[in-house]
Amino acid sequence: MSGPLVLPLPGPAMDVIAILAGMQDQLDELATLVAGQQTAIVSLRAALRAATGAPRG
Numbered sequence: 001m002s003g004p005l006v007l008p009l010p011g012p013a014m015d016v017i018a019i020l021a022g023m024q025d026q027l028d029e030l031a032t033l034v035a036g037q038q039t040a041i042v043s044l045r046a047a048l049r050a051a052t053g054a055p056r057g
Contacts, residue, residue: 049056 048054
């Protein structure tokens with residue numbers, strides 16, 4: 001047997017699938033940005049502790 005097991009749906013259903021795929025891409029980008037910001041925050045806090053001699057916490 002060849003070809004897809006599930007045939008793509010024409011019309012509005014495909015539009016919804018495309019919208020959801022685009023939203024997933026945006027969520028993935030946002031998660032990457034948030035992770036980068038969290039890394040920056042951790043680095044800044046460590047630098048601040050080192051500069052001020054403040055204890056961790």
